[in-house]
Amino acid sequence: MERVIRSTAEARRGIWPAHPRQLAPMRLELRRWLAPLAMTGETQEDMILAANEAAANSVEHAYPDATEDDTVELVFWTEPDAVYVQIIDHGLWQTPPTEPLDRGRGIPMMHRLTDSVLIHHGPDGTNVLLRCPLG
DSSP states (O other), X not given: OOOEEEEOSSEEEEEEXXXXXXXXXXXXXXXXXXTTSSOOHHHHHHHHHHHHHHHHHIIIIIOTTOOTTOEEEEEEXXXXXXXXXXXXXXXXXXXXXXXXXXXXOHHHHHHHHSSEEEEEEETTEEEEEEEEEOO
């Protein structure tokens, strides 16, 4: 499956195969999208790390019987005071453990790194929305 990137003035969208080796290209593309914005380097890196955690969760957990058709989608847009990144998969939600030992820290990390995290999961997959302030 080939990577698809679409851009408009309002938003950018990329779709990658749900495979661990695609996480680095996702981070690179998100870094390109964030580069021209008025964000501190730390805020930019926090958003990239939070989005990577969401994408990694999709890659690792959403598709238990993975096929080459499984995807992770990133949608990026800005508003006057914030930047948003949406991470979408079409797999299965797996409830995180209540007391993680060595794993399961991705969602709490997303909350620490961004201003807002919304997670919606249902029969069509999981949608994570991250928000970071601009300026």
